[in-house]
Amino acid sequence: MATESEEIDRYISREYEHGFVTDIEQDTFPPGLDESVVRAISAKKNEPEFMLEWRLEAFKIWQQMDVPEWAHVHYPDIDFNSISYFSSPKADSDKPQSLADVDPELLETYEKLGIPLHERAALAGVAVDAVFDSVSVATTFKDKLAEVGVIFCPLSEAVHDHPELVKKYLGSVVPLADNFYSALNAAVFSDGSFVYIPKGVRCPMELSTYFRINALNTGQFERTLIIADEGSHVSYLEGCTAPMRDENQLHAAVVELVAMDDAQIKYSTVQNWYPGDKDGKGGIYNFVTKRGDCRGERSKISWTQVETGSAITWKYPSVVLTGDNSVGEFYSVALTNNYQQADTGSKMVHIGKNSRSTIISKGISAGKAENAYRGLVKMLRGANGARNYTQCDSLLIGSQCGAHTFPYVEVQEPTAQVEHEATTSKIGDDQLFYCRQRGIAEEEAVSMIVNGFCKEVFTELPMEFAVEVQRLLGVSLEGSVG
Amino acid sequence: MLIVKDLKVEVEGKSILKGLTMEVGAGEVHAIMGPNGSGKSTLSHVLSGREGYEVVGGSITLDGEDLLALSPEERAWKGLFLGFQYPVAIPGLNSSVFMREAVNAQRRSRGENEYDAMDFLAIAREKMKLLKMDESFMTRAVNDGFSGGEKKRNEIYQMALLEPRLAILDEIDSGLDIDALRVVSDGINKLRSADRSLIMVTHYQRLLDYVVPDYVHVLSGGEIVRSGGRELALELESSGYGWLEKEPAAV
Ligand SMILES: Nc1ncnc2c1ncn2[C@@H]1O[C@H](COP(=O)(O)OP(=O)(O)O)[C@@H](O)[C@H]1O
Numbered sequence: 001m002a003t004e005s006e007e008i009d010r011y012i013s014r015e016y017e018h019g020f021v022t023d024i025e026q027d028t029f030p031p032g033l034d035e036s037v038v039r040a041i042s043a044k045k046n047e048p049e050f051m052l053e054w055r056l057e058a059f060k061i062w063q064q065m066d067v068p069e070w071a072h073v074h075y076p077d078i079d080f081n082s083i084s085y086f087s088s089p090k091a092d093s094d095k096p097q098s099l100a101d102v103d104p105e106l107l108e109t110y111e112k113l114g115i116p117l118h119e120r121a122a123l124a125g126v127a128v129d130a131v132f133d134s135v136s137v138a139t140t141f142k143d144k145l146a147e148v149g150v151i152f153c154p155l156s157e158a159v160h161d162h163p164e165l166v167k168k169y170l171g172s173v174v175p176l177a178d179n180f181y182s183a184l185n186a187a188v189f190s191d192g193s194f195v196y197i198p199k200g201v202r203c204p205m206e207l208s209t210y211f212r213i214n215a216l217n218t219g220q221f222e223r224t225l226i227i228a229d230e231g232s233h234v235s236y237l238e239g240c241t242a243p244m245r246d247e248n249q250l251h252a253a254v255v256e257l258v259a260m261d262d263a264q265i266k267y268s269t270v271q272n273w274y275p276g277d278k279d280g281k282g283g284i285y286n287f288v289t290k291r292g293d294c295r296g297e298r299s300k301i302s303w304t305q306v307e308t309g310s311a312i313t314w315k316y317p318s319v320v321l322t323g324d325n326s327v328g329e330f331y332s333v334a335l336t337n338n339y340q341q342a343d344t345g346s347k348m349v350h351i352g353k354n355s356r357s358t359i360i361s362k363g364i365s366a367g368k369a370e371n372a373y374r375g376l377v378k379m380l381r382g383a384n385g386a387r388n389y390t391q392c393d394s395l396l397i398g399s400q401c402g403a404h405t406f407p408y409v410e411v412q413e414p415t416a417q418v419e420h421e422a423t424t425s426k427i428g429d430d431q432l433f434y435c436r437q438r439g440i441a442e443e444e445a446v447s448m449i450v451n452g453f454c455k456e457v458f459t460e461l462p463m464e465f466a467v468e469v470q471r472l473l474g475v476s477l478e479g480s481v482g
Numbered sequence: 483m484l485i486v487k488d489l490k491v492e493v494e495g496k497s498i499l500k501g502l503t504m505e506v507g508a509g510e511v512h513a514i515m516g517p518n519g520s521g522k523s524t525l526s527h528v529l530s531g532r533e534g535y536e537v538v539g540g541s542i543t544l545d546g547e548d549l550l551a552l553s554p555e556e557r558a559w560k561g562l563f564l565g566f567q568y569p570v571a572i573p574g575l576n577s578s579v580f581m582r583e584a585v586n587a588q589r590r591s592r593g594e595n596e597y598d599a600m601d602f603l604a605i606a607r608e609k610m611k612l613l614k615m616d617e618s619f620m621t622r623a624v625n626d627g628f629s630g631g632e633k634k635r636n637e638i639y640q641m642a643l644l645e646p647r648l649a650i651l652d653e654i655d656s657g658l659d660i661d662a663l664r665v666v667s668d669g670i671n672k673l674r675s676a677d678r679s680l681i682m683v684t685h686y687q688r689l690l691d692y693v694v695p696d697y698v699h700v701l702s703g704g705e706i707v708r709s710g711g712r713e714l715a716l717e718l719e720s721s722g723y724g725w726l727e728k729e730p731a732a733v
């Protein structure tokens with residue numbers, strides 16, 4: 001039996017693939033955070049006055065807040081003055097104007113990551129926005145999208161080109177005072193993606209942003225805002241990687257989604273930030289606030305996430321079901337290994353009548369990792385006939401890891417229904433032996449069992465990501481017969 | 483083909499097999515019978531390389547090659563198949579995906595081309611007919627929510643796909659009603675061939691009415707205490723296993 005666990009250990013401790021550092025000229029602020037830094041970021045981006053004021057207000061609020069301590073994660077106190085709050089690749093002008101202006105080293109980086117920045121990505125039907133450290137470096141297919149009225153650009157650009165939309169929606173889902181990290185983000189965020197889908201438009205291609213942290217000692221604070229106007233549809237993909245560094249790096253992003261009447265937003269994430277080495281050294285602290293507002297009737301927001309990276313993940317993609325008959329979904333796979341810690345889950349807040357939500361969470365822990373599901377389902381008075389179904393499954397690989405489930409339910413509406421199921425299982429020696437007896441080698445067997453466990457979530461992923469995810473989990477069983 | 487010599491096995495320090503010797507030639511069908519707890523599953527697991535059993539003496543060779551030096555998957559690649567007494571469920575893992583990977587892993591090991599999804603589907607359909615299995619089976623997860631009979635049928639279906647040279651079927655008859663037993667036995671009989679050896683492990687002689695063995699061995703106290711032909715099984719049926727306890731096992 002010892003040998004079997006050793007083999008599992010070897011399998012689960014494979015090295016991080018994206019751990020290279022790109023050597024390009026960076027323009028980086030010295031570490032530290034005070035009001036002048038917030039002003040400097042705003043000035044750097046040449047922002048209109050309303051943005052500066054918004055940031056300063058957020059900063060004031062943040063200064064009065066305390067670091068949240070309720071999550072099931074442990075890490076030393078972060079010294080917010082030891083972090084640099086802005087870093088961007090140094091280009092001739094402040095920012096590349098087209099792909100041709102992008103530093104070739106940078107393009108190579110994205111190439112290494114397997115992210116198609118070139119127009120040939122058209123074949124794959126994906127429009128890409130790439131955010132390197134704090135700055136959006138390239139957005140593809142803007143013209144093609146503009147033909148149908150879809151706006152897909154860096155948020156820093158939207159602030160100038162579409163200030164009325166930004167003013168109306170920024171912070172309307174995640175208010176400034178929402179939480180410690182979202183307030184920090186509002187004060188210092190550098191860039192991110194902005195999407196607006198006009199009334200009745202089905203976005204003709206998948207939209208995608210790839211985030212890459214490269215610079216040393218830099219925090220990354222991007223902010224994404226997606227607005228789907230009445231009757232529109234959009235599917236958005238997000239991917240993230242970072243180099244291997246011995247120091248921990250902070251990533252505190254905010255994503256806001258707004259869906260109007262009959263609109264649908266599908267937001268998929270494959271998060272593969274550097275998780276630290278096998279002794280728990282280094283890795284990204286991933287403290288993210290993601291929230292969608294089903295503002296309109298019959299609107300629908302789906303979050304699908306596959307979380308395999310980061311030293312610590314603290315993330316609860318949520319949906320506020322404001323509109324009657326609106327639908328919120330959360331499908332999640334969180335894999336933790338070695339000393340990784342994840343505290344993730346979802347919040348579904350039901351306000352609208354007959355609003356429905358589904359939470360499917362799959363936590364996989366290996367090595368000495370800790371994996372917690374934390375979910376809140378809230379049925380406000382007046383949410384007549386609202387329903388939630390929650391299913392949390394945990395899979396343990398080896399005997400030194402942990403899985404925890406913290407479901408919170410608050411029901412103020414007597415006609416609302418809440419259903420919760422939870423299971424914990426272990427990859428059994430009997431399952432592994434069964435596979436191996438049939439000739440499937442151990443590593444492949446573990447992949448197949450894990451993949452089977454995650455199936456309900458993987459089927460929710462767009463094709464473009466499904467492939468990446470299977471590779472990520474070391475799986476090679478596409479094209480299933482059934 | 484298979485030679486087991488003076489095999490001694492311990493589980494958690496407890497001696498289970500105490501010097502078991504048997505020989506199985508190509509194309510032969512051997513039955514191993516014995517009361518519960520006599521070590522039948524232990525033998526099946528040791529032959530197929532399951533961890534948790536300590537071989538403290540003796541040897542196992544397949545065509546002269548030391549089986550004990552091989553991992554479970556390597557033994558499978560050599561053509562060894564175990565039909566499990568208790569097949570385990572793997573939720574979410576599609577049965578066809580699983581079996582295609584198993585078949586392809588074995589083909590790869592022999593340097594043969596892998597089957598693509600279409601090739602595999604055609605072969606799988608044919609084998610399913612052999613076991614009178616419903617097509618819907620292909621979309622189900624491995625053994626997940628299967629009835630006892632479905633699980634056993636599935637084991638023989640897998641054997642049909644993998645075409646082993648040596649198949650060990652551990653209590654393939656347990657938990658089957660008479661109709662299911664007939665289907666499973668028919669399947670096994672169709673898979674009998676001159677170059678495929680079979681070891682059928684069973685508690686009851688009933689199975690042997692359907693799949694008639696060439697040799698019958700009685701396992702008791704960790705050893706084979708008697709060997710004979712088909713008639714030994716019938717004798718056991720009439721006298722039961724009780725007599726074993728009265729006869730002192732030869733040391
Ligand atoms: N994993 C195990 N741990 C401890 N004892 C075991 C284990 N497996 C089998 N045994 C013991 O070994 C003996 C033989 O069991 P087994 O091979 O399953 O018998 P059979 O299949 O003939 O019923 C029994 O006494 C059983 O309790």
Ligand SMILES: [Mg+2]
Nearest residue numbers: 522523567653
């Ligand atoms: Mg048994």
